[in-house]
Every structure is written in structure tokens, then in C-alpha cells.
Amino acid sequence: MELPKRGLDRETLRATMCERKAQDADWHAARTFSLVYPANDEVDAILADANEMYLYENALNPLRFPSLRQMEVEVVSITKGLLHGPEEADGCMTSGGTESIIMAVKAARERARAERGVTEPTLVAPVSAHPAFGKAAHYLGLEHIQVPLGDDYRADVAAAARLLDERTALLVGSAPNYPFGTADPIPELAALAADRGISFHTDACLGGFMLPFYERLGEPVPPFDFRVPGVTTISADVHKYGYATKGASVVLHRDGDHLKSYQRFLYDRWPGGLYLSFAMAGARPAAPIAAAWAILNYLGEEGYVELAGQVRDAVRAFRGGIEAIPELEVVGDPVMSVFAFRAGEGSGVDTFAVGDAMDDKGWCLDRQHGPDALHLMLSPKHLTVADAFLADLRDAVAHHGPSRGKEARYS
Ligand SMILES: Cc1ncc(COP(=O)(O)O)c(C=O)c1O
The missing domain is CATH 3.90.1150.10 (Aspartate Aminotransferase, domain 1)
Structure with a gap:
């Protein structure tokens, strides 16, 4: 396709998009089982409102759009509460599970370098962990080592212990993983990491906004959050079972100082001014932050x-x-x-x-x-x-x- 010489009118654009969209998965009819997390019509209406209100703003600079900064802080605070973060825990919003995971891996790499002098870091994650960990290792220059699963489709703790060494920057467990929905033995894995001064990440991208409510329903929930000693970071996606529209996840550090010392990027060698950012993106869409804030507060x-x-x-x-x-x-x-x-x-x-x-x-x-x-x-x-x-x-x-x-x- 080439850029049309003369622009199309609104009706034609809409008709073309409708025609193309008809070929997409019909998630409204609940016949698909991944990618979209449909809740109900009221939720859809709240999300549409919030997205529309914040279509154009940019969350890169909190000084220009303090309302976005406030919403992000509140989304992080709500998530921290749900996952039992201690007072000093802190985090930020990202565009999704993958970006949260990349930032957790980056922070663990920096921490291992600063605290243990690790120069050739490894990332140890169960076979069932999301490909985002492979991607993070690839982008950030860590060797990715996979922990085999036991017969129960959970990470094999003894095998994990054998794979940890002085190069390990991060050990990972999922609560739950995507392929099987099983939760890794987080307390045992996190203890292995803590004993060696290694960071431990719980990937609760899927479970972060479901397991806390399963627990309130009285369902059995395996230990996975900051109540487990040794868990240093957690990712939880508002755009999964938080029911927000896409582009909203939270990454949390048990020690809020790690957000600043190991995750944050600060650049002061640019004529354009001081540049500060907490994750991969530069310009950041505002609508996902607004939608996440709105839906958390709407549903309660x-x-x-x-x-x-x-x-x-x-x-x-x-x-x-x-x-x-x-x-x-x-x-x-x-x-x-x-x-x-x-x-x-x-x-x-x-x-x-x-x-x-x-x-x-x-x-x-x-x-x-x-x-x-x-x-x-x-x-x-x-x-x-x-x-x-x-x-x-x-x-x-x-x-x-x-x-x-x-x-x-x-x-
Ligand atoms: C357990 C788990 N972690 C991480 C991710 C990555 O999240 P995203 O697709 O939002 O980047 C997913 C996505 O399905 C997931 O299921």
C-alpha cells in the first residue's frame, strides 16, 4: 500500500476497518481463549471512557501531566497492597508483562554487578516461564538457563539449586505460568536465591490480579507474593485479569530503593534537558494508565x-x-x-x-x-x-x- 494521494473520508475508513475486523477472532462471543480478557459491558464502557479522555497525552513527563503521575502512583500503590508489598516497596507501570519482566531482569543484572561483582550474568528460569525472560536475556546480555519441570509441571527445585552459581543474577518462578497454569514452588525457589544473595522474580503477570481475589473467595492459593521471604520483584499485569485495555502492567521491587538505583535511567548529557525514565519506552501512551486506574477504582x-x-x-x-x-x-x-x-x-x-x-x-x-x-x-x-x-x-x-x-x- 502507498500513502493515498487524497485522504479517504471517515465513512470509507470506518467501512474498511469494519470489513477487515470481521476476519479477526470474535472474542465478544467468548469463543477465543487467549489474548483478550472480556469481563462485561459495564467494564467495557468504563474502559472506553478512560481511553477516550486520555488519547493524546504523553506520560513521559509527569510535570506536564500530573494527573497521569497521580494515577500511575495510585495503580502501583493498589498493586503493592494486593501483593502485600512492605511499606518501602515501590514500582512503576509499564506497557505490559514483557516490559515489566525486562525491567526486573535489568534491575537484577545491575544489582548483581553492584553487590556481587557479576560481570557475565545468567538468568535461571523454568522451562515454562514466559518467552519474555528469553527476550530479556537476549536484549540485556544474560545467559538464559532453563530449569526443567517435575512430573507436576512445576519447576524442579533440586535442579534449580544445581543451576545457581556465582554468575546467577536472577532466579524466576511463575504464579502461574501460561502453558499449564501451574504455580512454581515459589517459597523453595526464593529461599534458594535469598541464601545466595540472588534476586528472585515472581512472574505474576497472570496471577497478580486473580490470585488475591481467589484467596478472598477462600480458594487454595499457593504462596507467591511479597509475603514469601526472598521474593525481590513481582510483575502483575492490569491488562490481563485486571481487565484493563492493553498496555498496562506493574513491576514492583520489595526494596523501593532498587527502583531508583538499579532500574531507573537518568541521562544528563543532552541539550534537550534532563531525561529520566523508569522503563523501556520514551513517549508513553496515557490511555493505558488512565484505563488501568479507572477500572481498578470502578470494580474495587x-x-x-x-x-x-x-x-x-x-x-x-x-x-x-x-x-x-x-x-x-x-x-x-x-x-x-x-x-x-x-x-x-x-x-x-x-x-x-x-x-x-x-x-x-x-x-x-x-x-x-x-x-x-x-x-x-x-x-x-x-x-x-x-x-x-x-x-x-x-x-x-x-x-x-x-x-x-x-x-x-x-x-
Ligand atoms: C505468565 C506470563 N508472563 C508474562 C507474559 C507477557 O505479558 P505481555 O504479553 O503483556 O507482554 C504473559 C503473557 O501472556 C504471561 O502469561
Whole structure:
């Protein structure tokens, strides 16, 4: 495409976008299970308002837009409260889980260099940890070492212990991880790190805004937050189970001074003036900050607990229904609303053929491998489609054809 010589009119633009959008995943109908976290129409309206109010502002300079600074401080403070950060904990907002993770890795690298003289740092993370850790290691010059999983699809603590040495800058655990929704043994891993003066990051990008409310519902929640000794940083995404529109995550340091000494970037060698920033971006969109602030305050604790209850009910329906199909099994013991399932060994059913049959029925299930499995991430809206999904799944298992290919697809 070339830049049109004469601009298109508003109606044509809208019609073209509508036509193209019709090919996208229909998340409104709750037939997709990743990427978008639909809650309900009221939440959508609040988010639309906040985005519209802050479309043009730039969060790079808090002096020009103090309202943004205040909202960011309050989002960080709310997150710190939910994750039981001590008084001195501090953090900042970023554009998403990946950026939060990159900043946590960067801070750990700086800390290891400053406090332990580490010049060739390693990052040790479970196989199931998000690719953002691989990306961070790649960008920031750390060697990325993977911890194998045990039979329970959680990081193997003894193996992790063997992989730590004087070069280790950061050890990681997920609460939960994306592929299986299992939570790593955070207390054991964090203790290994603390004993050696190594930073430990809990990746609660998925769990940060769900597990605290699961806990309030009385559901069993594994220890993962700052109540666990040795956890030095946590990432939690408001744009996942915080239900904000995309572009909103929080990275927190147990010791708030680390934010300034190891994460912050300050540049004073520029004629344009003093340049200060806490994460990767320069200019920062304001709308995600406003939307995150608005939705946290709109829902409040009661609203989040109610939505967590709906998600928990959806999990019971989906998981129970899947486990009731003799040929299928859930992988590991997922702690909340993200999990994988597959055809059991000896069932005679091909997992990906079931995925293909479900695609044909209009469901979008991500494929994954190690083991071959189909992936589900449930949001409040999924409760309304549980029966239809399970009926189609039973039919797909009974009547599946050959698989169209074993290639795993991740999104
Ligand atoms: C456990 C976990 N960590 C990190 C990320 C990365 O988050 P983002 O896609 O917002 O960069 C994800 C994304 O799904 C995730 O599930």
C-alpha cells in the first residue's frame, strides 16, 4: 500500500476497518481463549471512557501531566497492597508483562554487578516461564538457563539449586505460568536465591490480579507474593485479569530503593534537558494508565471478587466437563483459570485432531507442545458458553478426523 494521494473520508475508513475486523477472532462471543480478557459491558464502557479522555497525552513527563503521575502512583500503590508489598516497596507501570519482566531482569543484572561483582550474568528460569525472560536475556546480555519441570509441571527445585552459581543474577518462578497454569514452588525457589544473595522474580503477570481475589473467595492459593521471604520483584499485569485495555502492567521491587538505583535511567548529557525514565519506552501512551486506574477504582475489591467468582465457576464447569470425558485429561494441577488439556495416552484420540474439530465448530484453541495439548484461558464471559463448549468437545472427541498437522501454535 502507498500513502493515498487524497485522504479517504471517515465513512470509507470506518467501512474498511469494519470489513477487515470481521476476519479477526470474535472474542465478544467468548469463543477465543487467549489474548483478550472480556469481563462485561459495564467494564467495557468504563474502559472506553478512560481511553477516550486520555488519547493524546504523553506520560513521559509527569510535570506536564500530573494527573497521569497521580494515577500511575495510585495503580502501583493498589498493586503493592494486593501483593502485600512492605511499606518501602515501590514500582512503576509499564506497557505490559514483557516490559515489566525486562525491567526486573535489568534491575537484577545491575544489582548483581553492584553487590556481587557479576560481570557475565545468567538468568535461571523454568522451562515454562514466559518467552519474555528469553527476550530479556537476549536484549540485556544474560545467559538464559532453563530449569526443567517435575512430573507436576512445576519447576524442579533440586535442579534449580544445581543451576545457581556465582554468575546467577536472577532466579524466576511463575504464579502461574501460561502453558499449564501451574504455580512454581515459589517459597523453595526464593529461599534458594535469598541464601545466595540472588534476586528472585515472581512472574505474576497472570496471577497478580486473580490470585488475591481467589484467596478472598477462600480458594487454595499457593504462596507467591511479597509475603514469601526472598521474593525481590513481582510483575502483575492490569491488562490481563485486571481487565484493563492493553498496555498496562506493574513491576514492583520489595526494596523501593532498587527502583531508583538499579532500574531507573537518568541521562544528563543532552541539550534537550534532563531525561529520566523508569522503563523501556520514551513517549508513553496515557490511555493505558488512565484505563488501568479507572477500572481498578470502578470494580474495587468487591467487583474483582465477584468477577473472580465468575471465573472460578467457569473453571469448575470447563475443568469438570473436560475431566468427565474419559479420553481427556488436564495437564498438571492448574491453580486458577489458565490450563491445558490433552487426550490421555492410550485413549486412541489425537489431541490436535480434537483441536481441528473444535476450530471447525468456531472455537479458537491454542495448540502447545511438550506435551501436545490444547490451551484454555477463562474469563468471566466464558461461563456463558461452558455448556456449548463441552457439548462440542464431547462431539469432537467422539467424531474427530485425522489431525491437520502437529505444528504447535502459540499466541
Ligand atoms: C505468565 C506470563 N508472563 C508474562 C507474559 C507477557 O505479558 P505481555 O504479553 O503483556 O507482554 C504473559 C503473557 O501472556 C504471561 O502469561
